[in-house]
Amino acid sequence: MNIRNGLSRLLRLKGGSRGAGFPDPDDPNLVIVVEAADETESASEVLARSPAWNPEAPAVLRYRFAIGTTASRDLRAPLEAEGWLLRTGTGTESSTPTAEPEPATLIAQCVRPIDAVTCARENSRMVGLAQRHRARLLGWQALQAPLRNDRPRK
Template sequence: MISADDPDLVVVVESCDDAEAASAVLERSSGWRPEEPAVLRHHLSLPSDAINTARALLAQDGWELRPAEGPGADDRPDLAGFVAVRVQKLDALHCSQESSRMASLAQRHGGRAVGWDALQPAPN
């Protein structure tokens, strides 16, 4: 099993366009290995007063909410960048469902979903 903290992980697929189908995003990836687990990361911008609530809601389904590395994805000073992280098998259906869920969660709490990516160990 892989860990979200594995230093050998590399981004194998990413999407910042919520209008593009997850199936198309996965299909165009040359590095994604569908038979192997991946670390799925949803990039979120959230206001500080929503962080604890979002963290608790996400934890119910095995997600961990972490501060994003580097500057936030939004130019709004009231929002900070976060990533919701979980190890799972990656497929188009679950990516779509989780993207929708993340967008809903962020919107309900005054933030926004910025996009998603997935990491897997670099091929040997």
């Protein structure tokens, strides 16, 4: 583990990543400011097309994986070791029954400042993890608190 990842993990474990200015991944007021489903699109292009992304503010970086039961256990271990917050859900929102079981969705989240280099590095890592553990990367998102002028008026 390199020093930067170790410090980031230590801050997350000690609650430092949720200090002043850092969003809570479970905050319902967070909005998706960046979203990408095409793993070939560069992170700099994805960030550049987002008018809502605030490069000065930390974000909740979220990756979604389609997983089977064996992939779930194998994929969880390295992500948990790095301090990612993991959630599971269903693969689709469809209510139509199908003959084959729906894959589950594993959602990995962490809180950090993001830029094109950070997102490109993490995306590359996540694609590799998915391939090694029989999962499929569905895409990534960044969530931030809405800008003051974007918040709903009361």
